[in-house]
Amino acid sequence: xxxxxxxxxxxxxxxxxxxxxxxxxxxxxxxxxxxxxxxxxxxxxxxxxxxxxxxxxxxxxxxxxxxxxxxxxxxxxxxxxxxxxxxxxxxxxxxxxxxxxxxxxxxxxxxxxxxxxxxxxxxxxxxxxxxxxxxxxxxxxxxxxxxxxxxxxxxxxxxxxxxxxxxxxxxxxxxxxxxxxxxxxxxxxxxxxxxxxxxxxxxxxxxxxxxxxxxxxxxxxxxxxxxxxxxxx
Amino acid sequence: xxxxxxxxxxxxxxxxxxxxxxxxxxxxxxxxxxxxxxxxxxxxxxxxxxxxxxxxxxxxxxxxxxxxxxxxxxxxxxxxxxxxxxxxxxxxxxxxxxxxxxxxxxxxxxxxxxxxxxxxxxxxxxxxxxxxxxxxxxxxxxxxxxxxxxxxxxxxxxxxxxxxxxxxxxxxxxxxxxxxxxxxxxxxxxxxxxxxxxxxxxxxxxxxxxxxxxxxxxxxxxxxxxxxxxxxxxxxxxxxxxxxxxxxxxxxxxxxxxxxxxxxxxxxxxxxxxxxxxxxxxxxxxxxxxxxxxxxxxxxxxxxxxxxxxxxxx
Numbered sequence: 001x002x003x004x005x006x007x008x009x010x011x012x013x014x015x016x017x018x019x020x021x022x023x024x025x026x027x028x029x030x031x032x033x034x035x036x037x038x039x040x041x042x043x044x045x046x047x048x049x050x051x052x053x054x055x056x057x058x059x060x061x062x063x064x065x066x067x068x069x070x071x072x073x074x075x076x077x078x079x080x081x082x083x084x085x086x087x088x089x090x091x092x093x094x095x096x097x098x099x100x101x102x103x104x105x106x107x108x109x110x111x112x113x114x115x116x117x118x119x120x121x122x123x124x125x126x127x128x129x130x131x132x133x134x135x136x137x138x139x140x141x142x143x144x145x146x147x148x149x150x151x152x153x154x155x156x157x158x159x160x161x162x163x164x165x166x167x168x169x170x171x172x173x174x175x176x177x178x179x180x181x182x183x184x185x186x187x188x189x190x191x192x193x194x195x196x197x198x199x200x201x202x203x204x205x206x207x208x209x210x211x212x213x214x215x216x217x218x219x220x221x222x223x224x225x226x227x228x229x230x231x232x233x
Numbered sequence: 234x235x236x237x238x239x240x241x242x243x244x245x246x247x248x249x250x251x252x253x254x255x256x257x258x259x260x261x262x263x264x265x266x267x268x269x270x271x272x273x274x275x276x277x278x279x280x281x282x283x284x285x286x287x288x289x290x291x292x293x294x295x296x297x298x299x300x301x302x303x304x305x306x307x308x309x310x311x312x313x314x315x316x317x318x319x320x321x322x323x324x325x326x327x328x329x330x331x332x333x334x335x336x337x338x339x340x341x342x343x344x345x346x347x348x349x350x351x352x353x354x355x356x357x358x359x360x361x362x363x364x365x366x367x368x369x370x371x372x373x374x375x376x377x378x379x380x381x382x383x384x385x386x387x388x389x390x391x392x393x394x395x396x397x398x399x400x401x402x403x404x405x406x407x408x409x410x411x412x413x414x415x416x417x418x419x420x421x422x423x424x425x426x427x428x429x430x431x432x433x434x435x436x437x438x439x440x441x442x443x444x445x446x447x448x449x450x451x452x453x454x455x456x457x458x459x460x461x462x463x464x465x466x467x468x469x470x471x472x473x474x475x476x477x478x479x480x481x482x483x484x485x486x487x488x489x490x491x492x493x494x495x496x497x498x499x500x501x502x503x504x505x506x507x508x509x510x511x512x513x514x515x516x517x518x519x520x521x522x523x524x525x526x527x528x529x530x531x532x533x534x535x536x537x538x539x540x541x542x543x544x545x546x547x
Contacts, residue, residue: 017436083449165410165440165450175413175439179318 003183004190013187018171020191026167027195030086030158034093035151042098043143046105050139051131059106063099071096071157079164089161096157097150104146108139140210148203155196159188169195279307280496283329285320286313287442288524288531289378289464289517293333293488295535296544300508303545304500312531316414316442317342325365330496331505336360336373337486338380341420351484369494371502373487374509376517377463380421380483381475382409384458385451389474396477400432400458410447410456413439421460421483429482464514466522488512511542 007013013020049055071092078088112135120130136143159170172188175181280301284294291312302308311329314320321342323329336356340348343363350359353373360370382397384407389395392403400407415422416437426432440446443461450456452471461468461475468475490505520538523529539545 079446083446084453084455162439165438165446171439175417177319178316178413179417180315180322181417 003181004186007181007183007187008190018167020172023167023169023171024191024195026161027155027158027169027192030089030093030161030166030168031151031154033086034090034154034158035097035147037090038094038097038150038154039101039147041094042102043105046102046143047109047131047136049102050106050109051127051135053110056106056110059102063103066095067099069095071160072163075160075164084165086166088164089158089166092160093154093157097154100146100150100153101143102146104142104149105139108142108146109135111142112138141207144203144207144210148200148207151199151203152196155199156192159192277305277307278496278498278501279309280330280501281309281311281328283310283314283320283323283332284312285317285332285442286315287444287462289462289521290333291531292520292524292534292538293512295531296508296538297331297333297490297505299532299535299539300504300544301501303539304504306501316412318414318418324368324491324493327493331490331492331501334370334489334491335378335486336370336489337484338420339370339491342418346419346425351481353485353487356485356487357489367493367495369492369497371490371492371497372506372509373489374512375514376488376512377486377514378488378517379463379486381461381463381468382426382458382478383451383461383468383473383475385454386472386474387454388457394474394476396479397426397430397432397482398479399476400426400434401430404432404434407434407457408436408438408455409434409458409460410438410440410450411460412442412447415439415460425482429480462521464518464521466518466526470526488517507544511538511544 008020016022045059049059074092074095075088078091082088109131116134116138117130120134125133158168159173161168162170162174169188169192172184172191176184176188282294282298282301284290294310294312298308298310311323314323317334317338320329320332324332336353340350340356340360340363343360348356348359348363350356357370357373364370382400384394388407392399392406394400394403409423411422416439417424419425423434423437426434438450438456440450440456440459443459443465447456447459447461448467448471451459451461451473458476461473463475467473489509492501492505516538520534523534524531
C-alpha cells in the first residue's frame with residue numbers, strides 16, 4: 001500500500017512520454033477507438049435485428065461465441081498479421097465490445113410494446129420514422145446500458161496493449177512486473193480502476209439525463225446491462 | 234437456414250462445454266501436483282525447476298528437469314515466469330529450487346553492476362560471495378549466451394556502426410528496443426550504456442525479451458537497435474549486425490545452475506554438473522534455433538538433447 005502511494009505521488013510519474021498523463025491519454029484513445037468502432041458495427045446490426053425480428057438467434061450465438069474468445073489469443077493472432085500496429089489491440093477491443101452493444105440494442109428495440117409500434121404506424125409513420133422517432137428513443141436506456149458495460153470491459157482490457165509493445169496504462173503493469181516493482185504494478189492498476197469508475201459515473205449521469213422523459217415504464221430497465229440470457233428466459 | 238443456425242448454436246455450446254472441461258482438468262492438475270510436492274518429500278527428493286521468460290532459458294530448465302527426472306527425482310517445472318527480477322525472489326522464497334542462470338548477468342543483478350569481475354572463475358567467486366546464504370551456483374558450463382546490442386542492416390549502413398562506442402555520437406537518432414526491464418536495471422541496459430559508453434537514445438521502446446516482438450520491430454525498422462541474445466539465429470537470418478563491445482560491458486556469460494543449498498544434494502549436483510559438461514555455445518545455439526525457428530516444443534528439444542548426450546542413462 002505504501003509502495004503504491006509512493007509511486008503514485010512521486011513527481012517523475014506525472015510528466016514525460018512515459019508518465020501517467022501520457023499513458024492515460026493513450027489508454028483513453030485505444031478505449032474510445034475500440035468502443036466507437038464496435039458501436040458503428042453493432043448498433044446498426046442490433047437495430048436491424050431488433051426491428052425486423054430476424055437473425056436474432058444467429059446474432060446471439062455469434063455474440064456468445066465471440067465472448068468465449070480469449071482476448072490475449074486474438075491479440076496474438078492479429079499481431080502475427082500486423083505486428084507493431086494498433087490493429088491487434090483494436091480488433092481485440094472491438095471483439096469484446098460488440099456483444100453487449102449489439103444484444104442490448106436488439107433487446108431494447110424488440111422489447112417495445114407492439115401496441116406502441118402499431119400506434120406509430122397508425123399515425124402514418126414509415127418504418128424508418130417509427131424506428132428513429134419511437135423505437136430508438138424508447139430503447140435508449142438499454143442501448144446506453146450496453147454501451148456502458150462495453151466501455152467498462154474495454155477500459156479494463158486495453159491494458160493488453162502494453163503486451164504487444166504499445167502504450168496505455170498497461171505499460172505500468174507490465175513494466176512494473178518485469179522488475180517486480182509492486183508499487184508500479186498496483187499504481188498502474190489503481191489508475192485504470194479510477195478511469196473505469198470515472199467513465200462509469202459519466203455513463204450513469206448520461207443515462208439519467210438521456211432516458212425518455214415520459215417513458216416511466218422504461219425506467220425499470222435502465223441500470224446495469226441486461227444480460228440477454230435473462231431476457232430470453 | 235434454420236438447420237444451419239441450430240448447428241452453429243450446437244457448435245458454440247459444445248465449444249463452451251469443452252472449454253469448461255479444460256478448466257476443471259487444469260485446476261485438478263495443479264491441485265494434485267501441489268499436494269504431491271509437499272507430501273512425499275520424505276521418500277524421494279522433490280525439486281522445482283524454474284525459468285525466465287525466454288525460449289533458451291525454458292529449454293535449459295527443461296533439460297535440467299528431465300535430467301533430474303531420469304535420476305528418479307520428483308521434479309516439477311514452473312517455466313516462463315518472468316525476468317530475473319521476478320524469478321530470483323521466487324527462488325529465495327523457496328517456491329523454486331533451481332534455475333538456469335548466466336554468470337555475468339546474475340553477478341550484475343546481485344551487485345547492482347558494482348562488480349568488475351570479467352572472467353568466469355572470478356565471476357563465480359563473486360557470485361557466491363554476494364548470494365544469500367541459502368543459495369549457491371554449481372559448476373559453469375562452456376556454453377555462453379551474451380546480451381548484445383544488435384542493429385538492423387539499414388541502420389548499420391546509414392551510420393557506419395561497428396561498435397557500441399559509435400552510438401555515443403548517433404544515439405540521439407536511434408530508437409532502441411528491449412524488454413521493459415532493460416530501461417530499469419543497473420546491469421546491461423540503458424543505464425549501463427550511458428554510464429560505460431556515454432550512449433543516449435532518442436527513445437526506448439519496451440518490447441519483449443528478445444522475442445518475436447523485438448525481432449519484428451527491428452525488421453520493420455520501428456526500432457533501429459535492440460537487445461538480442463548472441464545465441465539467436467534471428468540475428469544472421471535477418472542480416473542484423475551485433476555491435477562490438479570494446480569496453481567489455483558484457484564479459485563472460487556462462488550458463489550455470491543457480492540452486493538452493495538444501496536441494497543441492499550430491500545426486501542433484503552430479504546430475505546438473507553432467508548437463509553443464511555437455512553444454513557448449515554451439516549446441517546451445519542449435520537448441521535455441523529448434524525452438525525459435527523450427528517451432529519445436531521446448532520439452533521435445535530438451536528430451537532429444539538428453540538422449541543425444543546420453544544424459545538420461547543412470
